[in-house]
Amino acid sequence: MxxxxxxxxxxxxxxxxxxxxxxxxxxxxxxxxxxxxxxxxxxxxxxxxxxxxxxxxxxxxxxxxxxxxxxGIDDFLFNSDWRPMKGAFGIWAMFVGSLTVTFSSMLWAVPLGIITAVFMAEIAPPVIGRWLGRLIELLAGIPSVVYGFIGLIVIVPFIREVLGGNGLSVLAGAIILGIMILPTIINIARDAIMAVPQEYKESSLALGATHYQTIARVIIPAARSGIITAVVLGMGRAIGETMAVVMVTGNSTVIPENILSPVRTMTSNIVLEMGYAAGDHQAALFATGMVLFIFIVCLNLMVTISAKAGRK
Amino acid sequence: MMANNWQDRVATAIFWLSALFIVAILAGIIGYIIIKGISSINLDFILQPPSKAGREGGISTTIVSTGYLTLMSLLIAVPIGAGSAIYLEEYARSKNRFARLVNLTSETLAGIPSIIFGLFGFVFFVLFLEMGWSILSGSMTLAIMILPTITRTSQEAISAVPYEYRDNSLALGASKWQTVWKVILPSSLPGIITGIILSIGRAVGETAALILTAGSSLGMPLSPADPARTMSVHLYVLVAEGISMERAFGTAFLIVVLIMIINYFANLSLSKIAKSMR
Structure with a gap:
């Protein structure tokens, strides 16, 4: 020029x-x-x-x-003896803890999230869909420490009184984490469902299928890859969550026996001990973070690759 | 859409109940915090500094710290975020390898949990660069965390600017940068502002990363080298150490109200963009 x-x-x-x-x-x-x-x-x-x-x-x-x-990789990953003051650095119990809390939260948040996403994209009148969208943004905006606070003063006492134990448990973590990953799942799944071409839906309806048959047999299968992305990213969010989990799960470093047992996740371990850790202990917390980091990056790469495969 | 058999009727009920359940969760959380928290709120609570580790007094220093950290992180992240959005949308030869790599790293950064940023901020800013637990370390860490949000919303806004605008500006003899500065940036400003609003929300709520980088001193931060405790970190400490439930409720109340206000403005600027794109 x-x-x-x-x-x-x-x-x-x-x-x-x-x-x-x-x-x-x-x-x-x-x-x-x-x-x-x-x-x-x-x-x-x-x-x-x-x-x-x-x-x-x-x-x-x-x-x-x-x-x-x-x-030693073996002793670090697969040993559940964590006594940092005595030089025992095995994170297995916390690795299992992170996965337990994450999967228990997904058990209820994934179905609820997908159903709500379908509701917003296909069933709700536009005004209600829009308002629901705003409320879900607000749900996403509430800080994790507020969720942890609510969990500690509402969910934990409830579990203690109704189900027994001291309340600080896998279950409390799963309830709070589930709420926190709902927005991620709903938003991404809704976008995927909305992106399904209108013709698919119209063809199915023209063939005489009801709206719900169309949703179950045409729309959801067509949006499958996006829904999987939603679930995987929700999982990433759950496994990386720190403050809410640390406040409601009791944090003992043993492999949880059941849903009412206390549990410590990898993230909790870092935030609980970083304040006073030094030397090898501090390095072990960084190593815990490293495991988490690798895990999350793998999940993200999976999403990117599957999104690319979906486009082809 | 008429439900014409019992299956359809059951399905309809399940869909509506799911949505209602989620609304009930949200209403429950916000309602609970507001009802339990409002009695702790008065002018003294907002204007007085905490004393006796937060057992008495207000939370003024944590409010100032939150604002200080948020502002500093925006000062760092907005120019870099908007700058890279401009580069990716306007300068990078349509989707070259570099642009793809930057987009991929931006997505990856957005998915990394805050505790990892906290670890990094601690080892890099606090220890390696010897900034200590300070506003500076905290805001640099926060800046990295909000960078993807600012870049993504800016990118979306810039790519929504019609091509004719660029052509017209260039045809009038404006240079590339003049076009970006005088035409593209003003038209994409609402998108950039949305990114900033969303980032403020993230900064206000952030806890894990700030405990590790900004410390948890209750003093009033004056210079950027001072340590600081934000409202969210304060809430955590009050609850975790069982210092004062009443003050925890008050702090949670202020955080939730702040988030609701931020959310309202984010919606407002988003709907403005939607209108201008029509």
């Missing part, structure tokens, strides 16, 4: 005056340089993303890997 203008200027008789021309030309060059500079700055801010993820990986691994090597 600028080059054309420049050539025009050279041709134009207006700028025959040499000094004037040089002045204009310099200003033009300066503009071109400024444009280049701005583009570089913008490029660098985009590159910051890559830098950040590289730094995060580097620093967490640099802290975690040496400890895992020292303890």
């Amino acid at each position: 600028e080059k054309i203008v420049e050539i025009d200027m050279i041709k134009s008789k207006k700028y025959k005056d040499k000094a004037g021309f040089r002045k204009r030309n310099n200003a033009m060059l300066k503009n071109i340089n400024a444009e280049k500079l701005i583009e570089t700055i913008l490029l660098l801010s985009a590159a910051a993303f890559i830098l950040v993820i590289v730094l995060i990986t580097l620093f967490i691994f640099a802290k975690g890997v040496p400890l895992v090597m020292q303890v």
Whole structure:
């Protein structure tokens, strides 16, 4: 663009005056340089993303890997003896704890979330669908520490009185976590269902299927990959959740026996002990974070790859 | 849509009940916090600093800390986030490898749990860069966490600007940057603002990452090098250490009201965008 203008200027008789021309030309060059500079700055801010993820990986691994090597991968991952003051760093109980709480929360939040997503996309009158969408945004916006607080003063005493035990349990974690992952599941599943081509639905209805038959046999199968994405991202959210879980699950470092047993997740372990940990103990907490990080990144990659496969 | 047999009727009931159940959960949570919390709220609670570890006094310093951290993190994240959105949408040769990589990292960052950011912020800002537990470490960590949100909403807004705007501006002799600065940014401002509002919500509620990076000092933060305790961290400490349930309810009340206000503005700016795109 600028080059054309420049050539025009050279041709134009207006700028025959040499000094004037040089002045204009310099200003033009300066503009071109400024444009280049701005583009570089913008490029660098985009590159910051890559830098950040590289730094995060580097620093967490640099802290975690040496400890895992020292303890041995086997003993670190598959041993449930966690006594950091005595040099025993086995996170198996917490690994199992994270998975137990996560899957128990998904057990009820996934079906409820998908049903609600179908309701919003297919059944609800538009006004109700829109309002429900706003309420779900609000649900997503409530901070996890508030969920933990509610869990501790409402859910935990309820479990203690109705089901026994001391209330701080897998069940309390599953109830609170389920509520927290509902918005993720509903939003993504709803978008996937809405993206199903209208013709699919119309063809099915034209063949004489009822609305519900169409939903169950045409729309949900067509939105399958999006619904799976919703479930996987919900799972990622659940497994990474910290504050709410730490407040309601009791945090003892044993493998839970049943749904009323207390449990400690990997995330809870980090936030509970980081405040006073030092040396190997601190490194072991970073190693716990590293395991969590690898887990989450794998889940994300699965979503990205399956989304790509879905597009093809 | 007429339910014409018992299966359909049962299905209809299940769908409506599910939706009602979710509304009931939300109403229950917000109603409970508001009813239990409102009695703790008075001017002193908002304006007085906490004393005796939060057992007495108000929560003024934690309100200031929350605002301080939020503002600082926005100052860092908004230019970088908007800048990279502009680069990805306007400068990167349509979906080249670099742009794809940045988009992928942005998605990955958005999925990483806050405790991981906390660990990173602790080892990198607090220890490696020797910033200590401070507003600075906390806001840098927060900035990284809100970066994907700001970039994504900005990208969406920029890509919604009609092509003719660019063509017209360039045809009038404006340079690329002039076009971006004077035409594209103003038309995509509502989207960028939505990203900022959503980020404020995230910053207000964040706890795990800030405990590890900003510390939990109850003092009034003056310089960015001072440690600070936000309202959310304060709520956690009050509850976890059993300091004062009454003050915990008051703090939770303020957080929930703040989130509702933020949510309202986010909806407002989103519906403005929807209108302008029509």
